Amino acid sequence: MRKFGNTGMEIKRVGFGGIPIQRISQEDTNKVIDELEKCGVNFIDTARGYTISEEYLGNALKGRREKFYIATKSMSRNYESMKKDIEISLKNLQTDYIDLYQMHNVKPAEYDTIFGEDRAYRALLEAKEAGKIKHIGITSHGLETVEKAVESGKFETIQFPYNIVENQADEVFKKAHEKGVGTIVMKPLAGGAIDDGTLAMKYILSREYIDVAIPGMDTPEQVRENTAVLENFELTEEDNVKITKIKSELGTNFCRRCEYCLPCPQGVIIPQNFLLEGYYTRYGLQDWAIDRYKALGEDQRASNCVECGACESKCPYELPIIEMLKNVVNTLEK
Template sequence: MEYVTLGKTGLKISRMGFGGIPIQRIDADGTKKLMKMLVEKGLNYIDTARGYTVSESFIGEGIEGMRDRFVLATKSMSRTKEAMAKDIDISLENLRTDYIDLYQVHNPNMEQLLTVIGEGGALEALKEAKEAGKIGHIGITVHSLEVFEKALEMDWVETIMFPYNIVERQGEELIHKCSEKNIGFIDMKPLAGGAIEDGRLALRFVCANPDVTVVIPGMYDVSEIEKNMEAVEDVSELTAEELEAMEKVRKQLGTNFCRRCNYCQPCTVGINISGCFLFQGYLDRYGLEDWAKDRYGAMAVKAGACVECGACETRCPYNLPIRQMLKKCAEEFGA
């Protein structure tokens, strides 16, 4: 595994890190096994978040006795000083450590970013925690280009995390600026939230870009770690076949697709929004009609139940026309 420097933090990390979102699907014992495997394989970068329910605490338990083998990164949605200070302490407790290497402001929109940097904002707590030695570095995770651009101008920002993959290349120019400014670029959603089925192809694409410091595919299975490592360790040039396959993925997915981040939840009437789109994808794109219909049929609340209140759309960082998309989903599944 190649090791790189995470921008101005100076942290030495593996080019592939561990994305901690899917840990929510497994238990503490399963997480322990994964953490041991990371050590064996030389992966030392772990990304989690206060918002990923049990992720921080499972990881904390899983790395007990091995803390020094990892660079730990987490994040919080808190925007005020008081709330952020509280969250940093909770993260430290969950992760069973007295020091977190990188603490990130989690996905603020422009208005929230201004609160974060304003008087009494979360940044004050982060700077105090840094001075107190509770955290080592401060970063930010973003979904919008506008906030990305703004973050590039802020001198406290040591790392930026943004989605970048075969079908989401809108950040390419700004990602290049990160490398010019020595800001570590952390790539989230290399598989477009699971929409890109071919994980190897997806990781080959991301790692072919030298501006990407580290890629953090979400993983919850030992075999996934092995497969993903193999793709990241293959540093050969992309072949004509691979480039062609990437073009095919772009044509299949377009731009209006769900990344399964679930920021749109909860739905007013209990629809599992990303679940609907997932099964629809299997129906439309992957020719798994019976399987998709079966799984969709088992959902308690179907797309057709949408009352079009629009609450979900205000929360979707990709501004997806969820109501319209659910209508189409209901038509295709007939419910």
């Protein structure tokens, strides 16, 4: 078990990311939670924004809530809506308290605006005083946000993407760890771009300053695979060769499938286009990728992009989506 910053929580370094609950049933959610319990995973992270995730988890945790630390988060930025969201989370999760409530995906430009009298942070402080939440955290895709959060002393945990191809948070995670701020890694598989899950988890767990990685898991097998890594996560020479190869193949301009760019006004399913291109170029599944691309609606394909630019301003990784979609067309429609 790992001391989770200064929160007083003791957690397993492999936690559970609740995004995939959205694509499975209540019954399958129960099976995943059964497996978490068996494997000793005791940190569960979800979000108000993950549709039915909180509700399914609440049902699955009935009668065993005390065995887990529950973290959730809200995109609310003002006082009233955050207050409301905390109540909804408590109801959905069927609990009197939430162990960690996080401000979800705070962009660097809005960081300074969350602390005023009628802003969200005040609602979190009040909920903490009332015992409805135990700790306050923050999540972001923007480095400046978490840097400021660690400096401020206002947040007990930070959550940021970190994986083989995205390690720009190294320094801020180290600093957070030194200061007793809990460190949570999201996107350990770079949104599915890295297909060797064991290697991806080893890479993260071998960093001592990271408290917990929270891969999204939707089957008991995945829970077993990810927790097995805890038995030995020392990187071998062979692992390092593979890591170098993955880094050079993916570079930094790749889609993490966070879907913040959606909806596109034209209906282009942006991340799906990049995913299929990846299957074509990286995994040698050319025919399959082309078939799947053709199976998309005409409006959903990369070629339907009219270059309005609406998506690019929403992408937290500042990807040149328009140019990248042109590459998709060149690859999959040639």
